[in-house]
Amino acid sequence: MTTLPALPVEGVTDTAIVETIRRLVECESPSSDLAAVARSADVVAAVGAELLGIEPERIVVGGVTHLRWRFGPATRVLLVAHHDTVWPLGTAERLPFSVSDGILRGPGCFDMKAGLAMALHALAALADRDGMTLLVTGDEELGSPNSRALIEETARGAAAALVLEASADGGAWKSARKGVGLYDVEVTGRAAHAGLEPERGVNATVELARFVLAVAALGDPDAGTTVTPTRAESGTTTNTVPAGARLWIDVRARTAAELERVDRALRALVPAHPDAAFRVRGGINRPPMEAGMSSALVALAGRTAHRLGLPPVADVAVGGASDGNFTAGIGVPTLDGLGAVGGGAHAEHEHVVVAELAPRTRLLTELMHAISRTDEPWHA
Structure with a gap:
């Protein structure tokens, strides 16, 4: 193992990082509001240009604004972050940015504007950034529908991807993530009057109930595979045999083989009534990030x-997914959860521990330097 000297990163301070987080948090960026995401991208670009000395590429895909800073002709170390959040416009007025007793609060601070700020400051601490790339996407909270190809294209050929999603409990890194399958199932039956001639109908609710039980049975606790029917709707009026129903399903698995098994099984399910029909939309959304x-x-x-x-x-291994699933899915060694220590992602008690910001940012800088200066394989 090559031993590298420590880098001069004394300039990485909690105070500087907190100020960057404040600027990012105070520009709200709900994923579904493209104009808000674009405004957030402007702020991220301005902050990044101040710290890094160059403007980023602005990449708009499907109306979503992503940013990329590249240093050098080839990417050796890829930093992955996102600037969108789950919080609607106006949340920052109700839950404003604040720092009290060493705890930083504000919508999106933990997931993951603190991690984005850490990435910018870690890069800024490097005198030699050759081979470094920072990709900041704008639709991660939606499952990265518009940025997946960009993530994979940017990551291809890199020695490692370091993902600035928030840490797990106690500051733990995320060394494995389950893959995800997302499904939307439409059940078609036939309407009839529930009192006069129910026998003429094909009850979509009954077929939906059978489908839900069959779906729930596809999970495998021993393999860590969960198949969860999450949302359902059916029918139109209380005196009509329902002609239609709909079900949404969330699948999580540790391996690609398990995701594929569940996908095949879902698509093979057939209605009990010969005149009913199932239509399965969706599929495997994110590959697993295996240990x-x-x-x-x-x-x-x-x-x-x-x-x-x-x-x-x-x-730790976690059930939630991130853009790290995509980098690992194409064979790039990936370590996730390198961002903030805190808690409350997607909840009103979302918070960041200020004292952990500078040490973890220094660690990130050292990791980038070590990976970029050795030719060792960074995966088992």
Whole structure:
């Protein structure tokens, strides 16, 4: 293992990072509001240009504004972040940015504007940024429908991807993530009067009920696979045999093989009534980020933290997905959860521990430097 000297990152301070987070949080960016996301991109671009000395590429796909800073002709280390949030416009007035007793609050601070600020400051601390790329997407909270191809194209050929999503409990890194399947199932029956001639109808609600039970049985707790019917609707009036119903399904699995098994099984289900029909839309949304894609990076991060005098950090596998699923899915070694320590993602108690910002940003800078200066394989 190559030993590299510590970098001069004394300029990375909590105060500077907090000010950047404030600027990012105070520009609201709900994923579904394209104009708000564009305004947020303007703020991110301005902050990044001040810190990094160059403007980013602005990439608009499907109306969504993404940003990319590239240093050098080829990407060796890719930093992945997003600037969209789940919070609607007006939330910042009701839950304004604040710092009190070492806790920073504000909509989107933990997920993941603090992580984005850390990425910008970590890059700024590097005198030599050759081989570094920062990609900031604007639709991650929607499942990255417009940015997936951009993420994969940017990541292809990189030695490693470092994802600035918020940490797990206690600051743990995220070394594995389940893959995701998202489905929308339409059930078609036939309407009839529920009192006069119900026998002439084909009850879509009954078929939906059978479908829900069959779907729920596809999970495999031993394999860590969950198949969850989440939302359902059916019928029109209380005295009509329902002609239509609809079901949404969330699938999570640790391996691609399990995602594919569930996908095949879902599409093979047939109605009990010969005149009913199922139509399955959707499919595998994100591949799994399997532990083998992060193990060497976890070890490197652990050694780096020790050298910096930081306490040991755990790593965990989580059920939630991120853009790290896409980078790992194309074979790029990926370590996730390198962002803020705190909690309350997507909840009103969302918060960030200020004292952890600078140490984790210094660690990120050291990781980038180490990866970019060695030719070792960063995956098992």
